[in-house]
Amino acid sequence: MPEMPEQQGALPHNSVGLTEPQVFEFDEALELSCGRKLDNYQLVVESYGELNEDKSNAVLICHALSGSHHAAGYHSVSDTRPGWWDDYIGPGKPIDTNHFYVVCPNNLGGCHGSTGPRSLNPATGKSWGKDFPPLRIRDWVSSQARLADRLGIKQWAAVVGGSLGGMNAMRWAVEYPERVRHCVVIASAMKLTAQNIAFNEIARRAIRSDANFHDGDYMGENAIPRDGLALARMIGHVTYLSDELMGLRFGRELRSGSFQRGLETPIEFQVESYLRHQGDRFAESFDANTYLLMTKLLDYFDLAREYDNDPVRAFTHAQCQFLVVSFSSDWRFSPARSREIVDALIGANRDVVYTEIESAMGHDAFLLPNERYQAVFQTYMAGVANEYSNGGEG
Amino acid sequence: MPEMPEQQGALPHNSVGLTEPQVFEFDEALELSCGRKLDNYQLVVESYGELNEDKSNAVLICHALSGSHHAAGYHSVSDTRPGWWDDYIGPGKPIDTNHFYVVCPNNLGGCHGSTGPRSLNPATGKSWGKDFPPLRIRDWVSSQARLADRLGIKQWAAVVGGSLGGMNAMRWAVEYPERVRHCVVIASAMKLTAQNIAFNEIARRAIRSDANFHDGDYMGENAIPRDGLALARMIGHVTYLSDELMGLRFGRELRSGSFQRGLETPIEFQVESYLRHQGDRFAESFDANTYLLMTKLLDYFDLAREYDNDPVRAFTHAQCQFLVVSFSSDWRFSPARSREIVDALIGANRDVVYTEIESAMGHDAFLLPNERYQAVFQTYMAGVANEYSNGGEG
Numbered sequence: 001m002p003e004m005p006e007q008q009g010a011l012p013h014n015s016v017g018l019t020e021p022q023v024f025e026f027d028e029a030l031e032l033s034c035g036r037k038l039d040n041y042q043l044v045v046e047s048y049g050e051l052n053e054d055k056s057n058a059v060l061i062c063h064a065l066s067g068s069h070h071a072a073g074y075h076s077v078s079d080t081r082p083g084w085w086d087d088y089i090g091p092g093k094p095i096d097t098n099h100f101y102v103v104c105p106n107n108l109g110g111c112h113g114s115t116g117p118r119s120l121n122p123a124t125g126k127s128w129g130k131d132f133p134p135l136r137i138r139d140w141v142s143s144q145a146r147l148a149d150r151l152g153i154k155q156w157a158a159v160v161g162g163s164l165g166g167m168n169a170m171r172w173a174v175e176y177p178e179r180v181r182h183c184v185v186i187a188s189a190m191k192l193t194a195q196n197i198a199f200n201e202i203a204r205r206a207i208r209s210d211a212n213f214h215d216g217d218y219m220g221e222n223a224i225p226r227d228g229l230a231l232a233r234m235i236g237h238v239t240y241l242s243d244e245l246m247g248l249r250f251g252r253e254l255r256s257g258s259f260q261r262g263l264e265t266p267i268e269f270q271v272e273s274y275l276r277h278q279g280d281r282f283a284e285s286f287d288a289n290t291y292l293l294m295t296k297l298l299d300y301f302d303l304a305r306e307y308d309n310d311p312v313r314a315f316t317h318a319q320c321q322f323l324v325v326s327f328s329s330d331w332r333f334s335p336a337r338s339r340e341i342v343d344a345l346i347g348a349n350r351d352v353v354y355t356e357i358e359s360a361m362g363h364d365a366f367l368l369p370n371e372r373y374q375a376v377f378q379t380y381m382a383g384v385a386n387e388y389s390n391g392g393e394g
Numbered sequence: 395m396p397e398m399p400e401q402q403g404a405l406p407h408n409s410v411g412l413t414e415p416q417v418f419e420f421d422e423a424l425e426l427s428c429g430r431k432l433d434n435y436q437l438v439v440e441s442y443g444e445l446n447e448d449k450s451n452a453v454l455i456c457h458a459l460s461g462s463h464h465a466a467g468y469h470s471v472s473d474t475r476p477g478w479w480d481d482y483i484g485p486g487k488p489i490d491t492n493h494f495y496v497v498c499p500n501n502l503g504g505c506h507g508s509t510g511p512r513s514l515n516p517a518t519g520k521s522w523g524k525d526f527p528p529l530r531i532r533d534w535v536s537s538q539a540r541l542a543d544r545l546g547i548k549q550w551a552a553v554v555g556g557s558l559g560g561m562n563a564m565r566w567a568v569e570y571p572e573r574v575r576h577c578v579v580i581a582s583a584m585k586l587t588a589q590n591i592a593f594n595e596i597a598r599r600a601i602r603s604d605a606n607f608h609d610g611d612y613m614g615e616n617a618i619p620r621d622g623l624a625l626a627r628m629i630g631h632v633t634y635l636s637d638e639l640m641g642l643r644f645g646r647e648l649r650s651g652s653f654q655r656g657l658e659t660p661i662e663f664q665v666e667s668y669l670r671h672q673g674d675r676f677a678e679s680f681d682a683n684t685y686l687l688m689t690k691l692l693d694y695f696d697l698a699r700e701y702d703n704d705p706v707r708a709f710t711h712a713q714c715q716f717l718v719v720s721f722s723s724d725w726r727f728s729p730a731r732s733r734e735i736v737d738a739l740i741g742a743n744r745d746v747v748y749t750e751i752e753s754a755m756g757h758d759a760f761l762l763p764n765e766r767y768q769a770v771f772q773t774y775m776a777g778v779a780n781e782y783s784n785g786g787e788g
Contacts, residue, residue, distance in 0.1 A: 191646065192646070193637055193640065193641055193646075194637075194640035194641050194643070194644040194645055194646065194663070194665040195632065195635075195637040195640045195641070197646070197663050197665050197666065198628075198632045198640065198665050198666070198669055199632060201628075201663075201665070201666040201669060201670075202625060202628045202629055202632065202669070205621075205624070205625060205628070205670070205673075206600060206625055209604070209621035209622075209624075209625065210603070211605040227599075227603035228603075230599070230603075231596060231599060231600055231603065231625070234592075234595075234596045234599065235596055235629065238589065238592045238593060238596065241589075243587055243588075243589040243725070243728075246587065246588035246589045246592060247587055247588050247589070249588070250588040251588055252585060252586070252587075252588065252591070252696070268693070268694075269588070269591050269595075269693065271588040271591050271592050271595070272591065272592070272595040275592055275595060275596070276595075276599070279599075299662070299663065300662075302646070331637070331725070334637075
């Protein structure tokens with residue numbers, strides 16, 4: 001799917017190369033789980049690799065809270081950073097674009113091009129802002145099912161996601177059992193813990209209490225609640241890393257190289273400087289209403305709620321095979337949460353491969369290079385590729 | 395020391411009863427580690443029990459970040475809550491006021507009555523505010539040594555502290571070895587980790603970015619950075635609890651009892667409501683400049699820095715015996731940090747008792763009832779009481 005222009009030479013050989021987002025417009029109203037509906041919406045999507053003749057080699061990538069449709073490759077030869085999962089999507093990589101047709105939409109309610117709070121509300125002619133309808137993960141699944149229809153994909157070879165994306169993938173498996181052959185759930189959970197909810201609420205309060213938030217109407221006021229967004233990101237970011245990793249990466253290293261005895265500077269330690277940078281960069285690009293919407297959606301997600309709170313019953317509805325992966329130092333979505341998923345799958349007599357990867361990288365491990373993770377993921381996906389009719393020859 | 399008025403009947407029998415803070419004025423200038431000095435300062439202090447004749451039964455309590463001099467007992471018979479460590483200080487309790495004379499000052503730089511940012515700067519006739527000198531824990535130790543002098547206490551039977559208070563106690567042990575017989579260090583560390591510093595910096599940024607902070611001059615503007623303080627407290631509070639405890643206490647319980655399908659209310663889960671309450675209450679009483687000062691002091695503390703970063707060398711200077719206690723689910727000051735203290739003490743050939751207490755309560759465990767913790771603490775302190783000449787008969 002991606003063109004391979006001559007400039008490609010500048011990009012790594014195992015990259016999907018230059019990619020270009022595509023916009024899909026949907027004019028049929030989408031009924032939302034809140035009872036409201038979107039009369040129309042658009043999804044911005046990147047795709048990599050080639051869809052085979054019988055359209056059996058498509059993989060859906062579900063992104064996490066701060067992710068986007070730009071999962072792999074580069075938008076220009078001068079890009080210094082590739083898409084957010086470039087380590088795992090590309091020729092020869094676990095999600096091998098020599099075999100798979102990989103589709104990654106920006107989620108509905110997002111702020112990277114799909115319809116969300118920044119989009120025009122046709123009823124008012126102004127941006128939706130805080131009036132954008134609250135969403136649930138099942139609404140993402142519905143909108144993604146429409147995308148699959150548009151692409152002529154009756155069944156995904158695999159639906160794959162980490163963190164929030166893993167929840168999205170699990171919801172696919174129980175909502176459209178006949179449309180999913182494999183479900184890959186990485187560093188995820190069937191529902192958030194109280195501690196997770198607490199961190200989300202602190203992040204939301206940081207945004208809401210920013211004087212530039214204007215009760216959600218900051219766009220109308222030409223303002224951006226930068227401090228609130230930066231704080232939200234800083235809180236999230238610390239919880240995505242492990243204590244050990246932060247110790248290894250920053251320790252108690254000082255920016256100036258030595259303690260300025262008696263001087264109080266606002267930023268003294270490297271870790272403070274790093275976090276501030278992360279927060280500020282995020283605040284420049286992310287939409288505050290989207291952040292509120294997505295963290296609420298995370299809090300509300302509870303795979304088994306409508307199945308009498310019985311996750312075994314929930315998974316009885318799934319027909320696909322599962323790969324579940326967790327990381328030893330991930331305390332935001334700990335291995336215990338993944339084991340709950342695995343236990344429920346076993347209880348429901350589903351086919352599941354589970355691996356806990358040793359890693360000091362915390363929750364962010366699912367995005368980062370790791371030999372064993374890569375090997376397990378690659379092996380599993382090679383099995384998926386071997387199953388479909390055209391054997392990956394497209 | 396506390397009067398036992400007739401109203402006492404209303405208070406628990408094993409309480410120190412009604413207590414009244416005392417103010418101590420110090421007119422000799424205190425040289426600070428930053429190179430500046432305080433020409434004079436005051437400490438507000440509570441004390442419980444009776445000082446014996448040879449003044450050998452005094453115990454110094456060092457409070458933590460959000461603590462105060464009010465460690466035990468009640469300020470009035472209508473008080474619904476006693477001091478912050480009432481479970482561990484009182485007649486028959488681990489720090490037994492039948493035997494010990496217990497002294498708890500509010501730390502210099504605090505906001506509960508000791509000289510701090512809210513106090514009048516004699517040079518300007520206005521509150522110090524953000525111009526209050528930055529402090530280090532050694533400055534607390536110096537100011538507390540003056541208090542000991544004033545009370546005629548040459549040597550503490552024990553210096554005791556949890557968390558930040560444990561750092562204070564360790565600094566006493568190495569700065570004034572001849573003035574400390576026992577050092578009790580609970581849920582503490584020789585220095586913060588990068589993760590600890592990161593959480594502190596997020597809390598500080600929340601305060602600094604509150605529009606009511608006015609670059610630290612909020613008092614002059616008749617403003618209070620309430621949102622910033624509330625956020626700082628919420629961030630701190632989540633890290634003081636364990637994931638397990640929050641799960642047990644709140645789980646995913648909803649305020650309304652059921653999901654309001656499709657309705658988005660700002661506060662939905664009990665844990666959000668609880669945290670918000672904690673934050674708002676804190677914001678009403680705590681001073682923002684004190685919060686900045688104390689978290690900076692925490693970040694900078696590094697017991698061994700001036701001893702070539704060798705904690706064994708640091709503890710070689712101590713002469714006292716040590717009790718070190720940690721709690722299994724404390725991830726802010728984990729058992730690993732306590733074991734580092736113990737290893738250094740053993741390396742320095744010091745006498746140390748160490749216990750790791752099983753608890754689901756996280757860092758806050760050091761404040762909460764726990765049978766085994768209570769038993770270990772009580773046994774250790776009974777040994778301390780047996781040592782001094784008057785055997786606690788005062």
